[in-house]
Amino acid sequence: MKKIIIANWKANLSLAQARSLAKKLAASRPAKNLTAVLCPDFVALGEMANRLKKSAFLLGAQDCSAFLPGAHTGEVAAAVLKQGGVKYVIIGHSERRANGEGAKVISQKIQQVVAEKLIPIICVGETAGERRLKKTKIVLAKQLQEVLAPLPSKHVKSPLIFAYEPVWAIGSGLTPEPLETAEICAMMKNLAAKAGFSRVTVIYGGSVTDQNAGEYLQYPAIAGLLVGGASLDARRFRRLLNF
Numbered sequence: 220m221k222k223i224i225i226a227n228w229k230a231n232l233s234l235a236q237a238r239s240l241a242k243k244l245a246a247s248r249p250a251k252n253l254t255a256v257l258c259p260d261f262v263a264l265g266e267m268a269n270r271l272k273k274s275a276f277l278l279g280a281q282d283c284s285a286f287l288p289g290a291h292t293g294e295v296a297a298a299v300l301k302q303g304g305v306k307y308v309i310i311g312h313s314e315r316r317a318n319g320e321g322a323k324v325i326s327q328k329i330q331q332v333v334a335e336k337l338i339p340i341i342c343v344g345e346t347a348g349e350r351r352l353k354k355t356k357i358v359l360a361k362q363l364q365e366v367l368a369p370l371p372s373k374h375v376k377s378p379l380i381f382a383y384e385p386v387w388a389i390g391s392g393l394t395p396e397p398l399e400t401a402e403i404c405a406m407m408k409n410l411a412a413k414a415g416f417s418r419v420t421v422i423y424g425g426s427v428t429d430q431n432a433g434e435y436l437q438y439p440a441i442a443g444l445l446v447g448g449a450s451l452d453a454r455r456f457r458r459l460l461n462f
């Protein structure tokens with residue numbers, strides 16, 4: 220099965236840096252068995268759509284509005300992202316959850332994204348404290364259930380990506396064991412299937428590098444990777460796409 224590698228640039232790059240990185244990447248070819256996605260910030264998105272048009276890279280956004288287009292100052296609607304060439308949308312990243320984004324809003328955003336036939340990348344993950352208390356599976360089951368349960372049944376066949384991103388692994392250089400990660404990804408896929416969602420895939424994110432990517436991708440249950448820091452350097456990210 221084709222694996223997916225998604226670059227989350229977060230708010231790390233100036234427009235000039237985003238341009239330069241996209242230019243370097245656009246010329247490269249990810250391995251045949253990989254789908255590669257770049258998620259720049261909203262301002263860079265428009266330009267990236269043009270720059271990447273003839274490349275092997277697809278475009279993703281880092282967030283979207285929970286509402287339909289309308290009087291919602293500061294929001295960017297999923298429909299407009301689609302018009303801008305976006306195919307994937309990261310939803311509920313822990314950095315947004317830490318700023319107060321809750322399950323209800325996350326679920327509304329997923330609904331907007333799937334209604335536009337875009338693919339949401341729904342982030343879930345336990346904190347270091349929850350892991351110490353051995354609550355990882357309980358926390359993940361709750362996070363999954365609370366965003367899937369409110370989705371209308373017409374969306375059960377929509378393709379959804381869950382990104383298992385332990386909060387303690389993000390940007391820390393710490394990572395969970397690949398085998399344990401594969402078991403967790405398989406558990407999440409099963410839980411989603413039990414809830415009726417038949418097209419769920421689960422990827423891993425958190426301190427992924429060109430060195431450790433292969434250790435995760437060797438497991439069929441891990442459908443891909445969500446990459447932060449290691450996606451900001453063209454050479455490193457190219458190595459990651461050709462391991």
Ligand code: 13P
Binds near residue numbers: 384390427445
């Ligand atoms: P790092 O790869 O920098 O740990 O970030 C992971 C992440 O948050 C991707 O969404």
